[in-house]
Amino acid sequence: PVPASKLKGEEAWPTQPFPVAPKPFARQSVDLTEKDVSPYAENSEELKGLLKMLDKRIYAPPSIDPVLLFPGYDGAAEWGGAAADPENGIIYVNSNEMPWIMQMEAVDEENTSASFGERIYSDNCAICHRSDRTGLEFSGFPSLIGLKATKTKEEVAILIAQGKGMMTGFPEIPDNEMEALLDFLFDENTKQEVTSEKQSTYPLPYKHKGYTKFLDSKGNPAITPPWGTLHAINLNTGEYIWSIPFGETPSLKAQGITGTGCENYGGAVVTENGLLFIGATKDGYFRVFDKQNGNLLWEYKLPAPAFATPAMYEVNGKQYIAIACGGEKLGTEKGNQIIAFALE
Known part of the structure; x- marks a missing residue:
């Protein structure tokens, strides 16, 4: 059984699925405690108090009382989806760990x-x-x-x-x-x-109060990093091959704090010879990873973040990969460019 709705006139379904494997590739709301408030937040005590009052139950329905929606409204894997290695049964999926606060109010x-x-x-x-x-x-x-x-x-x-x-x-x-x-x-x-x-x-007797992220006073996620991750999952066994933080937070990186991960929208492309290509991150980089172990092989600062999935193609026997650098989302710089790279 899962939590029932307290909204008058609404009846939530009494059960929901709980997958056995793979394990979730993002933290769940029920896992968070006061210890999970970001160590980089200047208003940590305020955030601890707010986190304590939020409904953190899995599948908690919309309510007059605030609910911690985590993964958030956009999900963990986002719209970009996963890249797949069909020969070996492996998927590669990037994920967000951005908490939101969901709340209804009477009309x-x-x-x-x-x-x-x-x-x-x-x-x-x-x-x-x-x-x-x-x-x-x-x-x-x-x-x-x-x-x-x-x-x-x-x-x-x-x-x-x-x-x-x-x-x-x-x-x-x-x-x-x-x-x-x-x-x-x-x-x-x-x-x-x-x-x-x-x-x-x-x-309608109720209305949604708006899309509010659970953030600290500097605009960063209010929970501990990583705030973006990248995973390789063996679908034959349900086991993780590797998991790494994905992306950086520039304001913290400037202070020497790395490996925080960041919000990301857009999927990856994997190749038979062992490469994984992906943009997606708010920090605006295009990255190439070793698909076997998740090691970063190369990165390039794009003119604007590429919230898109790359496209790979061939011209006259030469292989290329292109990605749309639209930017603008998440308050980032506007791009409106398509960048293509030749593969040697």
């Missing part, structure tokens, strides 16, 4: 003083940029206060409709709602109200 009765644009913002934008538009910079969600000083309405309308970086697009927002939303974002609220259309769907 107040409709605020009749809110403008139409504010209600559109609340429905579509507040979950990331917060109800007061201050955002969560450390979590990658910028403040929208003073937006008119840096962008035009036309630019913002395109961004909302098409999305950008880690932000998804909202092409489904009708023109009248988009106009009201832009007025609200640009502090030109007209208090436009829509009274002729009645809500036809069931009113």
Whole structure:
């Protein structure tokens, strides 16, 4: 059995799967104690108090009480997936160890003083940029206060409709709602109200409070490193061949602290002759590892982080590997470049 939901009207499924092997390649929320608060955090006592009050049970459902979601909303392995050696039954998977705080709150009765644009913002934008538009910079969600000083309405309308970086697009927002939303974002609220259309769907009693990472005062994960890892797992036996920290945290590396790992998005490519190629890390490096033992063979600083999986190809008998250096995600430098390397 797993924890039941305390939210009125919600019934969580009573059981969930618990795989026997391989063992998890990321720590689990239930494993964390006060001893796991980062030794590099300047506000460690505050973090210990917060960690103590968080619900750390595995499969803890959304609740009015804060839940430690670990692995976080993005998962451990992320969207990039694993690389595979089908001949030997081995997978190579990079993982994140970024904890998040999940919390719900009761929905107040409709605020009749809110403008139409504010209600559109609340429905579509507040979950990331917060109800007061201050955002969560450390979590990658910028403040929208003073937006008119840096962008035009036309630019913002395109961004909302098409999305950008880690932000998804909202092409489904009708023109009248988009106009009201832009007025609200640009502090030109007209208090436009829509009274002729009645809500036809069931009113939701709860809403998500937003995507909040469990971070220290410097914006680093609040738990002990490693914050990113890379693993080779034998699927024939379920055993780990090797596991290593993946990536570095530049601010700590400058102090001589290495091996912390970092957030990473994007998978690896492995070759028959024993190489593993991967970008993915927030620190912006492209790395080559020995797939047999995880030893780092080569690394190259990219013009921007490559949150992508490399592509390998051949031209006139010569082998190349290319990767998209988009950057921008996680507050990193924008790249918009594709870098290719020739293999000797």
